[in-house]
Amino acid sequence: MLTLKGKSVFAGITIGPLALFHRNTISTASHTVENPEVEVIRFQKARDESIEQLKGLYDKAVQKVGEEQAAVFEVHQMMLEDDDYVDSVEEKIRNGKINAEAAVDQTAQELADMFRHMEDAYMQARAADVLDISRRVEQQLCGGAGIDFSKYDHVIIAADDLAPSETLQLDTDRILGFVTSSGSTNSHTAILARTLGIAAVVNTGNQLHNDVDGLMAIIDGLTGMVYIDPDEDTLSQMRIKQQEEKACKARLEQVRHVPTVTRDGRVIKLFANIGNPGNLPQVLANDAEGIGLFRSEFLYLENSDYPTEEQQFEAYKKTLEVLEGKTAVIRTLDIGADKQVDYFDLAPEVNPAMGMRAIRICLTRPDLFKTQLRALCRASAFGKLAIMFPMIISVAEVRKAKKILEEVQIELDEKAIAYDKDMEVGIMVETPASAVMSDELAKEVDFFSIGSNDLTQYTLAIDRQQTALDAFFDSHHPAVLRLIQQTIENGHKAGIWVGICGELGADLTLTETFLRMGVDELSVSPPAVLPLREKIRSLDLNKA
Structure with a gap:
């Protein structure tokens, strides 16, 4: 075995x-050609044929998985039309006097290698897309057989x-x-x-x-x-496990479309975390009661330049329309650390996890921040939207962020543009500083959402991306749990609700602990919703 x-x-x-x-075998071996312009024409023809194929795949994907997931094939078309990609291939043909297949392959390998060495996992994964589109062109150059x-x-x-x-x-x-x-x-x-x-x-x-x-x-x-x-x-053993999995799925169906409430009557908000609107079908399919963490940085990661206010507005508006009245807590821009974007021109940092990121970028680039806040406010007129500021460490930061938000709202009022004037504004508690200062911070906001991933990282002084330290990383560390409990207690003293949106929220071994601490909301990945609801409904908090 x-x-x-x-x-x-x-x-x-x-x-x-x-x-x-x-x-099918494709030969991309390099050889010298007498007439490079003939090879350029071959490449251009193969590229055009590939783009037509991708249009057909997009139509097929829309029928099979929906527009959001089908968008990958639109992205592939854009990559094939990208000037940098095309220029690289054609320059290699002309300057090196090599065949089109070799020029496409060399360009693909160079670009893929560039993506692989980026820090952000999302951008690293784009290496596969570059290789995919290039193989498609190479297939056309070699005869087109699929x-x-x-x-x-x-x-x-x-x-x-x-x-x-x-x-x-x-x-x-x-x-x-x-x-x-x-x-x-x-x-x-x-x-x-x-x-x-x-x-x-x-x-x-x-x-x-x-x-x-x-x-x-x-x-x-x-x-x-x-x-x-x-x-x-x-x-x-695996056949038994397979049957148990089927039985578990059937059991989980029993908690679909029922309240998330403990046996003693304690109601918990059970939301989902998503990275872009493409995850919305998963949110609905898994019966989440709303979105507790919408990572808005996808708009920046997928763009070659700063997304416009209209681009952002449409994405937020569509999300709210799909949710049909359910809450969407949208985290403002959290670029930096492991999510780097070239056009932000951030200076290299020895320790980016503790550097210029998230709210620090927004407060030092207010025009950028205002663009996003305007889009969020305008979208709030179409559903229940809440704004959440990440990486907060002080009351001063919250007040400055709220002041910029107020300026945006005044501008919208002057133009008679509708927005939800009762929109909730909260912060992520993901640093020891914000947890320790949660009694003061709670006076400034409508809710806390505890980001357990970064809170654990910063509390233990262990980089969560560093797998070599896994033996030392303890997400159940008493210090982390004490900070979570302190945050919940201070939030409730000020009359605000407190949630957890990090990976610990889906840890079924901690569910009862968190509920006894008094947590009001748990936001987890969509597949974790039903198992967590089943766990919550099995608990009786009146029992010792």
């Missing part, structure tokens, strides 16, 4: 024969990685799942797999070869484990 450990993309257990994924997906029938696919276009073309009624040796949980492929409900594990680090083709395999999407040619004991 061969055992692999990777990263789970979609929590599910599937058992079936393994099939290696084969792509992959025959019909031969993958009731199998688990094994590949080095799968491009978004390849994932989309998998027949989800016939594919049991897939496992890849590379890949990222932030990639478009992973997002599509989650949307399509395909059991998948990525980044196992092990390239599989022909000797495993056709062997029985098991994907455990709950743990990220993959078992190839399992022994009888493992197979038996």
Whole structure:
């Protein structure tokens, strides 16, 4: 038996024969050409044909996964039309006098390498997109023959990685799942797999070869484990686990569309965290009662320049319209630290997690901040929107942020532009400073949302991105829990509600602890909503 450990993309257990994924061979070997202009024309023709293919894939994706997820193929079209990409290929052809296939491949590798070395995980995942569009062009240059997906029938696919276009073309009624040796949980492929409900594990680090083709395999999407040619004991255990998973899903359906309330009558708000409007179907599918953390920086990460007020307004407005009256707590810009954007021109920092980020950028660039606040205020007229300021460490910061917000609202009043004048304004408590000062901060805002991820990082002085320190990282550390309890108590003394929006909120071993502390709201990833509701409804806080 061969055992692999990777990263789970979609929590599910599937058992079936393994099939290696084969792509048509494409030759990108470099050779000298006599007439570079002929090669440029070949490239331009292949690029145009690829763009037409992508338009067709977009239409197919809209029908299959909706507009938000289909947008990846619009992004791919834009990448193929990008001047930097096109100029790089054509310069390599002309200056190096090489064939178009080699020029496309060299450009792809250079750009992919650039993305891989970015600090932000989202931008790192864009390396796969560059390689995907380039392979599409190379395929056209080599004759245009595509992959025959019909031969993958009731199998688990094994590949080095799968491009978004390849994932989309998998027949989800016939594919049991897939496992890849590379890949990222932030990639478009992973997002599509989650949307399509395909059991998948990525980044196992092990390239599989022909000797495993056709062997029985098991994907455990709950743990990220993959078992190839399992022994009888493992197979038996995993079949039992598979049945337990099905029973668990059936049980969770019993808590769909019911109140999130403990046995002794304590009502808890159960919200979801999302990174962009594309996650809204997951919010609704998992029956979240609203959005407790909307990470607005996706608008900045996906743009090549600062997003306009209209771009932001439309994204927020659409979110509220989809929620149909449910609350959306939108965190203002949190760029910096592990989320770097080139056009912000931030100075290099030795320790960016403690540097120029989040509210610090907004307060030092008020025009940038005002653009976002205007978009948020205007969108608030279309639903229940709350604004949340991140990385607060002082009362002075809150007052300065609120003053800028008031200036924006005065401008809107002067222009008779509607907005919700009762819109709640809160802060994230994610630094020890804000937790310790929570008694004073509570007087300034309508709510607290405790960001347990950064609060743990800063309290323990351990970089949560540094996997080598995992043995020292304790998210249940008494110091972290004391700061959370202190924040909740101080919030309630001032009459405001307090939530938790970090990963600890979904930790079922801490749910009762948090409820006994008095937490009012928990905001978690969409798939964690129903398990958490089941846990809350099982608790009786009157019992010792």
